[in-house]
Amino acid sequence: MPFLHGSLGFQRFSVTGFEETDFGEEQIEILSNNAAGRFETANEENVSVGFLGGDHLFDTDFDLGKNVINNAVHCGVRIDTNQVPGSYRAAWLQMELAGIAKDNEGGKITKAQRKEAKEAVEARCEQEAATGKFRKMKSLSLLWDLDQQLLYFGGSVGNTARLCTEMLERLFGLELRHLGAGGIATQWATANKVFGEVDELQPVSFVSDLIAGDHNWANEHSQQPDFLGNEFLVWLWWKLETDTDTFTLVDDSEVTVMLARTLTLECPYGESGKETISAESPIKLPEATKAIQSGKLPRKAGMTVIRDGRQFDLTLQAESFGISGAKIHLEDDEEFDDEDRIDAIRLLTDTTDLMLQTYVERRISDDWQQDHQAIRKWLTGSQKQRSKAA
Known part of the structure; x- marks a missing residue:
């Protein structure tokens, strides 16, 4: 993972609310219980966030010797999405509407028929999402430094950072604030x-x-x-x-x-x-x-x-x-x-x-x-x- 190998890139967040003087089995257990992939669903709007052990995209093994280094927790976080692209949804809707218009006199579409078309598209999205072909995984590195009371986040500030920090705050009782200039x-x-x-x-x-x-x-x-x-x-x-x-x-x-x-x-x-x-x-x-x-x-x-x-x-x-x-x-x-x-x-x-x-x-x-x-x-x-x- 980047914090231990290769070039470095990160944003930082100040950490408050953590009262422990060192990391122990309790923190390792929280990481393990919230490992990546543990809470997957087939819903096309699903976004799940979970921790990684730090070695690779599917590493969900955690222990003190591996993940606590120099009074800092080193691990990864994986964000799994299973979302049908908007362009697909729009195309499928146009196809549904075109089929309806073809059978209607004058090609006009009623409100009820438009609603039915949208419902048909939603049903298709659920079926397509269940196949897993739209599932994507993105991993990022985390370094939680107890000495500096800092979280190093190996990504940019945005929605991804929000998902990760919200999970950390909820699970560990922290308050994280982005630390810019x-x-x-x-x-x-x-x-x-x-x-x-x-x-x-x-x-x-x-x-x-x-x-x-x-x-x-x-x-x-x-x-x-x-x-x-x-x-x-x-x-x-x-x-x-x-x-x-x-x-x-x-x-x-x-x-x-x-x-x-x-x-x-x-x-x-x-x-x-x-x-x-x-x-x-x-x-x-x-x-x-x-x-x-x-x-x-x-x-x-x-x-x-x-x-x-x-x-x-x-x-x-x-x-x-x-x-x-x-x-x-x-x-x-x-x-x-x-x-x-x-x-x-x-x-x-x-x-x-x-x-x-x-x-x-x-x-x-x-x-x-x-x-x-x-x-x-x-x-x-x-x-x-x-x-x-x-």
Whole structure:
């Protein structure tokens, strides 16, 4: 499974409500009793969710030695669907109606006949679903880290994540909240007693003196300041270009960062579109500079991060702080087991969080206006330099 092998991709959820100090047989029993495939039905609208042991799509064996590693539960979740595609239903209905119209004078169809046709289609859907030919299975990895009080979810935020988190909350009595850039910033602010300062922050523009409005991609149902993720990537870009690629984080440790491989930028107001740049160092390309000077903001960035002697390559999504394509670099002769890998995952997310928190600390400080103006001058200066070169 991806958390123990290969590249990493995940979203994170904070975990509250679990009072145990470690995982035991009780949790393993819950996983086993709710294994994938245990509650199948033939109904065409059926969606069932169950746990996997973690080895493969049909692994439903669980035990402490296998599934609890370094104080974290590692397992999978499988979502089984048995739904007749809407295009099939629509086609079958048209066929039923065409047959009725053919036998009617003038080809007209009554309301009663239309109802009968729909009922016939529903009956056919049930028969077709019972054959199993529309059944699909999708598996995802889970890593429930008790030390960090985090759930690592190996998928994107959406309906799939909702199905999985609802099951975990119901079975284990948890409360799970998606942890994006705004949530990470808010957690840090609460712990450091500066919640009010962070809560008052509004999006800023790096190309004008005006306070920016809500971004076009903002989640209207969330009060979290996820826009800080976009601003963080601008600030990081500026820092790497004008200062240093190695800097001190809020916990006094050091990190070395390089933006590499990919960069996606988008107009926050939907006026000038979106573009993705792929290159060894995309921020060095003129099209990247032109995009950020026009007011576009980074939404996703590839980067190499080195901290505590460990190097990671990854792509970071600005608002959700989701990580994809992450690789852990190992020395040629390094022994690296499952416990070491989980420690490396913890180091990776701890590092990206600290980088964001370092920006947020700067953002609420008295020095922020100085940084803000410096970023604007940097953008203007880059534009002037290119004009002279032309």
